[in-house]
Amino acid sequence: MIELKNVTKKYGKVLAVDDxxxxxxxxxxxxxxGPNGAGKSTTMNMITGFIEPTDGEIIVDGYDMSRRPKKAKREIGYMPEGVPLYSDLKVKEFVTYMAEIKQVRRKERKDKVEKVIKETGLSDVKNKLIKNLSRGYKQRVSLAGALVSDPKILILDEPTVGLDPKQITEIRSLIKDLGKTHTVILSSHILSEVSQICTRVIIINKGKIVAIDTPENLENRVSNKNCIYVTVEDKENKMDTIKDRIKDIQKVEFVEKNEDGTKQYVIEAKQGIDLRKTIFSEFAKENITIFEMKKADTTLEDAFMKLIEGGKK
Amino acid sequence: MWAVIKKELKTYFYSPIGYVFIGLFLIMFSIFFYIDVFQYSSVNFEYIFYSGATILTFIVPILTMRTIAEERKNGTEQLLLTSPLSITKVVLGKFIAAALIVLITELCTFLYFGILCFFGDPHITTALVTLLGFLLLAMAYISFGILASSITENQIIAGVITIGFFILVWFLPQFNTAFSSFSLINLFSTFPEGQIDIANTITYITFTIMCLLLTVIVMQRRKSVR
Structure with a gap:
């Protein structure tokens, strides 16, 4: 369990994280x-004990980070931003070194190092120098370093930055698996990633928390309208009167005219009613041809943009 | 702490730094050895260290300038400082590793001692006392080098500060004799005479402790201002 109480971090006069x-x-x-510079890394650095908050308390697994850092730090595996590694060491040496400074018991060390190398798929490169590895492998080495002490809490700062799509899916599923046995905090500015992996999301902007909720709830919070997008061919201009024919329609709004003569509309229905079936049958009777029909989906992206912009006002 | 020492030693010998340090020292030492033995026909092992001590001024920064500055630049200090290791242990580990390199170098100089044994009868106790003094001087130098490395993330700047400081304290007595006890290299001069000067030994040790302590404070403080 991790708890932050009124944590503030100031750099000189600049407020990086605000209460x-x-x-x-x-x-x-x-x-x-959060967007770049929102305070994600600063927050993570404070949780891991790398920097001290100007004000406030951080409690990791029951231990106060500023008073009992040794105990608190032992429970955390940290993969910092930009995956800093000792490039002069070999993969296995690095992981062993991490096990040593994380104070893994001498007896268990060898087994744990072997195990984590296997888990992160590094067996083929374990005797290579880190400086000769590709970005994706470096990321895994960093993750292996964080995992080797078997920490309860894993903190990953932008774990998928700089990877190719295949590696991204691999790392994501690895994180999902790890989530079954660990508490994980990960930062990202890729929204789809967060909505795929995370059980809860904290959105921060300019050092302040804008929202904390599950990805689904955040999406629902923003999507309060029940809208359907349709693209139609309407030769007899009957769209203007369609509102009178279907009673549940609240509003019909013209969006744009496409090059092929079709027109796009947004139809807003009353809450809780799915109008798609009615639209399909009624439009056919009116001789309006439907080219495309789509229920408007709010994504985490919308939620994010709205919350961030809301914060500005 | 043992983990840090081991890793530091590994990086010294995986990269050229360790070899460059030991190699440079032995080359310079050989030249002084040649001059002393062949030009002045002396078989005094310890006298070579008068000149040998000056070499340290220029090569200790090779060992120390990267210690903390490099970690800071590469971000690996995040790994160290988020581990349960205390900052004191990290600094001590780095210090001991560098001191061990100097010790290895000293062991190499026994080769010259062996050569002298062949020609004459050098005094082993005096030689050991000299080596002790040399190690104390090196430790004082290393601790300052680490301190310099902790205040910047640029290795070159750390190195230049270190050499600059060493040269400054070396020549301070030239300006005013009142400064003579500040000259770290002058304090060394009693050791090749075969005596362990308590005052000088304590000066070296306290200077070393002071520099290491300052390094810990610098790193601790960076936690709250970083």
Missing amino acids: ISFKIEDGEIMGLL
């Missing part, structure tokens, strides 16, 4: 979301 509080329960995969 944030939240709680992460065991077994959650928490996504930290």
Whole structure:
């Protein structure tokens, strides 16, 4: 469990993190979301004890980070932003070194290093120098370093940046698996990633928490209208009167005219009613041909943009 | 802490730094050895260290300039400082590793001692006392080098600060004799005479502790201002 109480971080006069509080329960995969410079990395650096907050308290697994850092740090595996590694060491040496400084017991060390190398798919390169590895492998080495001490909490700062699509899906599924046995905090500015992996999301902007919720709830929070997009060919101009024929329609709004003569409309229905079937049959009777019909889906992207922009006002 | 020492030693010998340090020292030492033995026909092992000590001024920065500056630049300090290791142990680990390199170098100089044994009868106790003094001087130098490395993330700047400081304290007595006890290299001069000067030994040790302590404070402080 991780708890932040009124945590503030100032760099000189610049407020990087402004009085944030939240709680992460065991077994959650928490996504930290925000535009660049929102304070994601700063928050993570404070949770891991790399920097000290100007104000406030951070409690990791029951230990106060500023008072009992040793105990608190032992529970955390951290993969920092930009995957810093000792490029002069070989993969296995690096992972062993991480096990040593994380104070893994001497007896278990060898087994744990072997196990984590296998888990992260590094067996083929374990005797290579880190500086000769590709970006994707470096990322895995960094992850292996974070995992080797078998920490309860995993903190991953932008774990998929700079990877190719195949590697991204691999890392994502790895994180999802890890989430079954660990508490995970990951930061990202890729929204689809967060909505795929995380059980809860914290959106921060300019050092302040804008929202904390599950990805689904965040999407629902923004989508309060029940809208359908249709593209139609309407030779007899009957769209203007369609509202009178279907009673559940609240509003019909013209969006644009396409090059092929079709027109796009947004139809807003009353809450809780799916109008698609009615539209299909009624439009046919009116001799309006439907080219395309789509229920408007709000994504986390919309939620994110709305919340961030809302914060500005 | 053992983990840090081991890793530091590994990086010294995986990269050229360790070899460059030991190699440079032995080349310079050989030249001084040649001059002392063949030009002045002396078989005094310890006298070579008078000149040998000056070499340290220029090569200690090779060892120390990267210690903390490099970690800071590459971001690997995040790994160190988020581990349960205390900052004191990290700094001590780096210090001991560098001191061990100097110790290895000293062991190499026994080769010259062996050569002298062949020609004359050098005094082993004096030689050991000299080596002790040399190690104390090197430790004082290393600790300052690490301190310099902790205040910047640029290795070159760390190196230049270190050499600059060493040269400054070396020549301070030239300006005013009142400064003579500040000259780290002057304090060394009693050791090749075969005596362990308590005052000088304590000066070296306290200077070393002070520099290491300052390094810890610098790193601790960076936690709250970073």
